Amino acid sequence: MDHAALQHLAQQQWWIPLFPLVAAAIQSLLPRGQRKLSAGLCIVAMGVSCVLALRALLATLGTGHHEVERVFFNFTWFHFGTTQLDMGLILDPLTAAMAAMVSFVGFWIFVNATGYMADDDNFTRFFCFLSLFAASMLGLVISNNLLLLFMCWELVGLCSYLLIGFWYFKPAAAAAMKKAFITTRIGDVGFFLGILMLYYKTGTLNMYTADGNGALQQAGALAHVAGWWGLSAASTIAFLLFIGAMGKSAQFPLHVWLPDAMEGPTPVSALIHAATMVAAGVFMVGRMYPLFTAEPGSWVMDFVMWIGCFTAVFSATIAVAQFDIKRVLAYSTCSQLGFMVMGLGAGSLVAGQFHLLTHAFFKALLFLGSGCVIIGTHHEQDMRKMGGLKKYMPITFWCYLIGMLALSGVPPFAGFFSKDEILLETFRRSKAAWGLATFAAFLTAFYMTRQMFMVFAGKWRGGDQDHGDGHDKHDDHGHGHHGGEPHEVPWNMWLPIAVLSVFAIGLGFFSHNYGLYLGVEGGEAAEGKAIVMGASLTVVALGLLFGWLIYGRKTMEHATDEDPLAAMGALFTFLNRKWYIDEFYEATVFRFTAVCAVFFRLFDKLVVDGILHAIAWVAWAISQMFRWLGDEFFINGGFDSGCETVRLGGKTLATLQSGRVQNYFRVLSLGAAILLLIYFFT
Amino acid sequence: MRSWFANAPDSILLWVSIAVPILFIVSVFPGIFAYTTLVERKALGRIQNRLGPNRVGRWGILQPIADGLKLLTKEDIVPRRADAFVHFLAPVLAVIPSVLLFAVVPIGLGLVPVDLNIGILFAFAISTASVLALFMGGWASRNKFSLLGAMRAVAQVVSYEVPMVLSAVAVVMAVGSLSTLAIAKAQSGGFLNVTRWFVFRPWGLVGFVLFTIGAMAESARTPFDIPEAESEIIAGYHTEYSGFKFALFQLGEYLASIAMAGITVTMFLGGYNGPGSGPGIFGGLISMFWFFLKLACMIVLNIWIRGTWPRVRVDQLMGFAWKLLLPMAIVNIIGVGFWHYITIRPLAWVVTTLWLVIWFMVLTKLAATENVAPRTYRYAS
Amino acid sequence: MNIPLDHYLMLSAFLFAIGLCGALARKNAIIVLMGIEIMFNAGILNLIVFWHYRYFASVTAQMFAIFAISIAAAESAIGLALVIAVYRHYKSVTLDEMTSLKG
Amino acid sequence: MELIFWILSAITVLGAILAITLRNLIHCVLSLILFFLGIAGHYFLLRADFIAAVQILIYIGAVAVLMLFAIMLTRHVTGDEGPREVLGGKWWAGMGTAVIIAGLLWAIIRKDSLAQTLPAGTAATSVAEIGKALVANWVVPFEAMAVLLTAALIGAVVIALEEVIRKR
Numbered sequence A: 001m002d003h004a005a006l007q008h009l010a011q012q013q014w015w016i017p018l019f020p021l022v023a024a025a026i027q028s029l030l031p032r033g034q035r036k037l038s039a040g041l042c043i044v045a046m047g048v049s050c051v052l053a054l055r056a057l058l059a060t061l062g063t064g065h066h067e068v069e070r071v072f073f074n075f076t077w078f079h080f081g082t083t084q085l086d087m088g089l090i091l092d093p094l095t096a097a098m099a100a101m102v103s104f105v106g107f108w109i110f111v112n113a114t115g116y117m118a119d120d121d122n123f124t125r126f127f128c129f130l131s132l133f134a135a136s137m138l139g140l141v142i143s144n145n146l147l148l149l150f151m152c153w154e155l156v157g158l159c160s161y162l163l164i165g166f167w168y169f170k171p172a173a174a175a176a177m178k179k180a181f182i183t184t185r186i187g188d189v190g191f192f193l194g195i196l197m198l199y200y201k202t203g204t205l206n207m208y209t210a211d212g213n214g215a216l217q218q219a220g221a222l223a224h225v226a227g228w229w230g231l232s233a234a235s236t237i238a239f240l241l242f243i244g245a246m247g248k249s250a251q252f253p254l255h256v257w258l259p260d261a262m263e264g265p266t267p268v269s270a271l272i273h274a275a276t277m278v279a280a281g282v283f284m285v286g287r288m289y290p291l292f293t294a295e296p297g298s299w300v301m302d303f304v305m306w307i308g309c310f311t312a313v314f315s316a317t318i319a320v321a322q323f324d325i326k327r328v329l330a331y332s333t334c335s336q337l338g339f340m341v342m343g344l345g346a347g348s349l350v351a352g353q354f355h356l357l358t359h360a361f362f363k364a365l366l367f368l369g370s371g372c373v374i375i376g377t378h379h380e381q382d383m384r385k386m387g388g389l390k391k392y393m394p395i396t397f398w399c400y401l402i403g404m405l406a407l408s409g410v411p412p413f414a415g416f417f418s419k420d421e422i423l424l425e426t427f428r429r430s431k432a433a434w435g436l437a438t439f440a441a442f443l444t445a446f447y448m449t450r451q452m453f454m455v456f457a458g459k460w461r462g463g464d465q466d467h468g469d470g471h472d473k474h475d476d477h478g479h480g481h482h483g484g485e486p487h488e489v490p491w492n493m494w495l496p497i498a499v500l501s502v503f504a505i506g507l508g509f510f511s512h513n514y515g516l517y518l519g520v521e522g523g524e525a526a527e528g529k530a531i532v533m534g535a536s537l538t539v540v541a542l543g544l545l546f547g548w549l550i551y552g553r554k555t556m557e558h559a560t561d562e563d564p565l566a567a568m569g570a571l572f573t574f575l576n577r578k579w580y581i582d583e584f585y586e587a588t589v590f591r592f593t594a595v596c597a598v599f600f601r602l603f604d605k606l607v608v609d610g611i612l613h614a615i616a617w618v619a620w621a622i623s624q625m626f627r628w629l630g631d632e633f634f635i636n637g638g639f640d641s642g643c644e645t646v647r648l649g650g651k652t653l654a655t656l657q658s659g660r661v662q663n664y665f666r667v668l669s670l671g672a673a674i675l676l677l678i679y680f681f682t
Numbered sequence B: 001m002r003s004w005f006a007n008a009p010d011s012i013l014l015w016v017s018i019a020v021p022i023l024f025i026v027s028v029f030p031g032i033f034a035y036t037t038l039v040e041r042k043a044l045g046r047i048q049n050r051l052g053p054n055r056v057g058r059w060g061i062l063q064p065i066a067d068g069l070k071l072l073t074k075e076d077i078v079p080r081r082a083d084a085f086v087h088f089l090a091p092v093l094a095v096i097p098s099v100l101l102f103a104v105v106p107i108g109l110g111l112v113p114v115d116l117n118i119g120i121l122f123a124f125a126i127s128t129a130s131v132l133a134l135f136m137g138g139w140a141s142r143n144k145f146s147l148l149g150a151m152r153a154v155a156q157v158v159s160y161e162v163p164m165v166l167s168a169v170a171v172v173m174a175v176g177s178l179s180t181l182a183i184a185k186a187q188s189g190g191f192l193n194v195t196r197w198f199v200f201r202p203w204g205l206v207g208f209v210l211f212t213i214g215a216m217a218e219s220a221r222t223p224f225d226i227p228e229a230e231s232e233i234i235a236g237y238h239t240e241y242s243g244f245k246f247a248l249f250q251l252g253e254y255l256a257s258i259a260m261a262g263i264t265v266t267m268f269l270g271g272y273n274g275p276g277s278g279p280g281i282f283g284g285l286i287s288m289f290w291f292f293l294k295l296a297c298m299i300v301l302n303i304w305i306r307g308t309w310p311r312v313r314v315d316q317l318m319g320f321a322w323k324l325l326l327p328m329a330i331v332n333i334i335g336v337g338f339w340h341y342i343t344i345r346p347l348a349w350v351v352t353t354l355w356l357v358i359w360f361m362v363l364t365k366l367a368a369t370e371n372v373a374p375r376t377y378r379y380a381s
Numbered sequence C: 001m002n003i004p005l006d007h008y009l010m011l012s013a014f015l016f017a018i019g020l021c022g023a024l025a026r027k028n029a030i031i032v033l034m035g036i037e038i039m040f041n042a043g044i045l046n047l048i049v050f051w052h053y054r055y056f057a058s059v060t061a062q063m064f065a066i067f068a069i070s071i072a073a074a075e076s077a078i079g080l081a082l083v084i085a086v087y088r089h090y091k092s093v094t095l096d097e098m099t100s101l102k103g
Numbered sequence D: 001m002e003l004i005f006w007i008l009s010a011i012t013v014l015g016a017i018l019a020i021t022l023r024n025l026i027h028c029v030l031s032l033i034l035f036f037l038g039i040a041g042h043y044f045l046l047r048a049d050f051i052a053a054v055q056i057l058i059y060i061g062a063v064a065v066l067m068l069f070a071i072m073l074t075r076h077v078t079g080d081e082g083p084r085e086v087l088g089g090k091w092w093a094g095m096g097t098a099v100i101i102a103g104l105l106w107a108i109i110r111k112d113s114l115a116q117t118l119p120a121g122t123a124a125t126s127v128a129e130i131g132k133a134l135v136a137n138w139v140v141p142f143e144a145m146a147v148l149l150t151a152a153l154i155g156a157v158v159i160a161l162e163e164v165i166r167k168r
Helices: A003-029 A035-061 A093-114 A121-144 A145-164 A171-202 A233-248 A257-263 A267-273 A277-287 A289-294 A299-320 A325-345 A349-376 A394-408 A415-430 A430-457 A489-517 A527-550 A565-567 A570-576 A578-629 A632-657 A663-679 B003-005 B010-047 B061-073 B084-104 B119-140 B144-175 B180-186 B201-217 B241-268 B281-306 B314-339 B345-367 C005-025 C027-051 C060-090 D002-021 D023-047 D047-074 D091-111 D127-135 D139-167
Strands: A073-081 A082-092
Touching: A003 A035, A003 A073, A003 A082, A003 A093, A003 B061, A035 A082, A035 A121, A035 A257, A073 A415, A082 A093, A082 A121, A082 A145, A082 B201, A093 A121, A093 A267, A093 A277, A093 A349, A093 A489, A121 A267, A121 A277, A121 B010, A121 B061, A145 A171, A145 A233, A145 A267, A145 A277, A145 B003, A145 B061, A171 A233, A171 A257, A233 A289, A233 A299, A233 D127, A257 A325, A267 A277, A267 A325, A267 A349, A277 A289, A277 A349, A289 A299, A289 B281, A299 A325, A299 A415, A299 D002, A325 A349, A325 A415, A325 A430, A349 A394, A349 A489, A394 A415, A394 A430, A394 A489, A394 A527, A415 A527, A430 A527, A489 C005, A570 D047, A578 A632, A663 C005, A663 D091, B010 B061, B010 B084, B010 B241, B010 D002, B061 B241, B061 D127, B084 B119, B084 B241, B119 B144, B119 B180, B119 B241, B119 D023, B119 D047, B144 B201, B144 B314, B144 D047, B180 B241, B201 B241, B201 B281, B201 B314, B201 B345, B241 B281, B241 D002, B314 B345, C005 C027, C005 D002, C005 D023, C005 D091, C027 C060, C027 D002, C027 D023, C027 D047, C060 D002, C060 D127, C060 D139, D002 D023, D047 D127, D127 D139
Parallel strands: none
Antiparallel strands: A073 A082
């Protein structure tokens, strides 16, 4: 495709988010009974978006040049006095691939959701939010302007808030929605600071402009401008932006919201974990990559890598000890996001972004699969009460198996290639990080095997009585009948996972092409390739083996059985309670706030009130003293009135806080008058 | 004649140019008011199958004068505990805004007392002020029914003000000016000076209907006369008025109604435009003829509606304004936008008409109140 | 028209002072709100006066006046709603009787 | 013209003074309307026609009516027994401050060289210009105002409704 045609296509990019957006707008007005219309509208809109995104993808694929074809279209949004605010759309390989992925995966998630939510009363509301969610993510992907990106970013946050708390009548869901919103908001502060600083330093929020003065085009120049903390401006901005990405993509200190987000309906989890919310952070880092790499040798890249690495290992360990089927997947998402971030930090845009794409497919597959399992077992989420589902749900089983193998990194599934690429890049950058990441890969294989055996192998344990463990968070909406035989799900639920599993198998083979497509040279250096590949193959094999040894040879008999790993004792509890991170926050941040509150209350009570009371008390004490010392008959009256005067003084002081609006106003205007006097006589 | 004017000193010209319109307004429109009452009584009589006034003069033609004399000579009663000053002020203030309204009504080609560049806005601003007179009258009488009537009047006028102004916005958008003269001018031309009247546009028709309803409600005419509903609150805010003060209230109300009719004519019915209107003395006279003819038609329309429609309930009144008229006025504004931006006329016709019709159907369906329980008649069943 | 600028400024200063006096000295909440409205109006009058005498070609002052009037309208709506709410609670609109925040 | 200015000023000041001194609240509001009218007249005199119309429309048509309603809703409907004590306890503070501010403003006006400025050009700003400015360069404040008014509308309703909801 020639440049002019691409340019035209870039101008038309806004159609992609428009369709889901319009669908959401229409659905917000639909009556609750219009379930078919609502779902149909949503799916059709998403399908159209998907077609458009694929067309853009094909167009960028067809360029065939070796250098990156990047077209953008900027326009003025509005004037603000003398300054103006711009908006921009972009079409480059990064955007095109991402938009195609989001719309495609989103489309199938929507299809699956029609089955998952079939019994819910608020079906139309759900699809309205879902559509808006997809629209804002697509808007984020196509924006060539940080302001637009930030707006869509916040919209994504809002939609996740609404969807996580979709069953807001459940206290856990209501808490989770708030947690997600507030935690990501902490990161957003950093992001916003980064945007402000970028605007301050470059004077524009457009990433690329035709005259070469876009924010990212100036990254090289920014590397020579001083920033904060001894960094260059570029690195400082990159650091601040990365804080935003940490919140959104659930990196270590700010990861706490992601597992709790499981309180939302499962399609939402799939959407959040695969295509939209968490992808936004990694995508943003990828989009802003020139800023990250502008200053060679700054610690920001190392910081990014180590955060990613730590998150990868840390969440993988937690995932080992969870019993909730979705929670295992949630921590695995955290871990995989850690891999992506680590890849980006290690200096490879291609590795991080490619893993984002492949991961989106198989994680969506896994989540939708777990949704199928949950529906098939009548809203059961505790893996201990499953088992033997292979017999009852064969299609789900095979698709889930593919997803699991892809996530574990078994060749030739997609996860193997993308993860391997990340490990290779990390190996070049830091051997220690590589070692940890390989350990995380081992854990990944292990906990996925564990999950497979617990859910699909052995015999059906759902008939057992509840054992009140506290882990079972049933969805007690709709028909909450437990204990029936599991059954296969309807076609609109298994078809999406079947389609996605095709991609989970095949997508990995394009890793090399993707690198070329993004216009990044290299990736062919053989140094360490054999070691890395050998190591990762070994650990994956080990992971599968251990998984089989511990969970496969002898499957659980009863839902009340101890987990074999529980033999590890305190360590297992430690992992099961997620390293006590929530408790840690509870003990530090919340406690700190509470202590502050108590302190200030005491301050108010002791110091402010105390001074007044002290005045009165001293006066009272003095008067008492004199009463004892002096002759009550002679000087009683005099001292009484003296005390009275002092007490009145205290009272007078208290009346400053009279609670009368007008008194405050009077003082205010008196102050104004004094200011005027000063102005007038000087 | 002309040369005499030309030679006259400037100050005299100034005063004459100020005095003539004022004299015209003060003399002609109260006359129209007087005979409107007569026509109204006659027409209502005809509708109710009776004769109406026919004793004073031939066909009762002197009836208004007799009425005026009667009211002038009647005893002026002020309730003992009333707020005498406000009680006195209210009827006076009721007339002033109504007269001021005529300042921006063009009664012929170029014949407008003041060509303000904010003409329409001025009209709305002034007409809002009239509600204060009603309120003052109701409050100062120190009578429950007066006060209730006043409160009803205020609520009603404030509610109907909104759709009325918004339906006028459509016209203002189409013309691009707030001046009444410019609005009238924009409707000249076309076949026989008729086809470009705004009422012959889809949005104009909707605007006309909305505006007429709003104007009727604003001057508290039946079917929107709940502020003075006899069966409920005696006579509303003018329960305690008699004699000439009562006459002033009536005068103000009718003048406002006539002025609003004049503005309706100007905005939607082509103003002074009609076959034969144009520049020059003759064309100007014809233009005046058309204006007053249309004004008469609007007045008759008002009377006709009054004679044939039952009074609405309070909740119906408010629901009608906020649920149907207001959204319809907003939809109409968007319709004008379509009209403006679609340059292919037939397409614009189709799109605008469809837009308005569809929304009208949707809104009428949404605004329908079906949850009102059927009325029970305790002693009549 | 040859009225000096300072006539207008003095007028608006007077009005401002009158409004301030009303807002400070009267006990009735509604009158206090009225006093505030008077002060608002005095300020807006200043905007228009300076526009007329100094920046006649610019549209900025009128913009400010429009926005100030809108804000004043919003403020009085909220204020009066508060007065009504307070009245429901205390059965009074006398400001001196509302001393819940007394320290 | 000067005569008109003096008449208008007298009306305005009179209205303002009456508005804050009368005992009867309704009379206060009526005087306030007089004051608003005077201000609108000043705007006409200063050739800000649009602002004058807006002043009448908003202040007299909306704010004053709102105040009348507020008075009606916060008193016994027909009985208008005046407040027992018109002035607040610290009335002298208010008076003193107001007088100081008035004097100072006066002095500042005398001090600055504003006295002999003559009116500027004659071309009035047309309504069309104002409209265009509102939706072009001033669109952000305009939209912000829209949001503010909506928020105020909802807020006012919520505040005034609160007790009713609680009773249910």
